[in-house]
Amino acid sequence: MTKSDHPQSAHERLLNAASVLFYNDGIAGTGIDAIVKRAGVAKKSLYNNFASKAELVAAYLEARHAEWLGLYAERLSQAKTPKESVLAIFLAYEDHAEHAYERGFRGCGLLNAAAELGADDPGRQVVRQHKEEVEALLAKHVGECGGNDSAHAAQVAKHLAFLLEGAMVRAGLERNSESVRQAKSIAVQMLEGL
Numbered sequence: 250m251t252k253s254d255h256p257q258s259a260h261e262r263l264l265n266a267a268s269v270l271f272y273n274d275g276i277a278g279t280g281i282d283a284i285v286k287r288a289g290v291a292k293k294s295l296y297n298n299f300a301s302k303a304e305l306v307a308a309y310l311e312a313r314h315a316e317w318l319g320l321y322a323e324r325l326s327q328a329k330t331p332k333e334s335v336l337a338i339f340l341a342y343e344d345h346a347e348h349a350y351e352r353g354f355r356g357c358g359l360l361n362a363a364a365e366l367g368a369d370d371p372g373r374q375v376v377r378q379h380k381e382e383v384e385a386l387l388a389k390h391v392g393e394c395g396g397n398d399s400a401h402a403a404q405v406a407k408h409l410a411f412l413l414e415g416a417m418v419r420a421g422l423e424r425n426s427e428s429v430r431q432a433k434s435i436a437v438q439m440l441e442g443l
Contacts, residue, residue, distance in 0.1 A: 264308055317341060323344075
């Protein structure tokens, strides 16, 4: 029996339902009743699995992060050079933008969520950590491209991260990955100078 043959637990169904609804309608626009209805569970089941909507939001943010890491790991496994490792990050974001979302791509789910959360909300820290991890991965791979100047690698990585984030925002507005592909082409040009 494969993993997909196992019925999903109430926890998985709730998280999957919340993930779709939070992405489609936003966190504030998604009520508990809509989540339990989509998950096909009783409201009590939600509170047996998550102490609050805030805890469910935190689980959603962690799941989005893990989802992107999976896309990145797949692309990285195909990279044969350090430059291809840098581009694996762009390709993972491209894959993210081309995913078959229920209502189409509407940008980075983590940034969309952060825009709704209060300045001190712990969820914003989860989003920040994700973005810092992406930048650290860029710096690691840029550093592997040659040279021993870690400060220069960090600077190039920051520029690539800004390029990537801008491309993702634009991709969300345009509802496709074309901006990410264009950003990847710019990244290739930037990497030629290393």
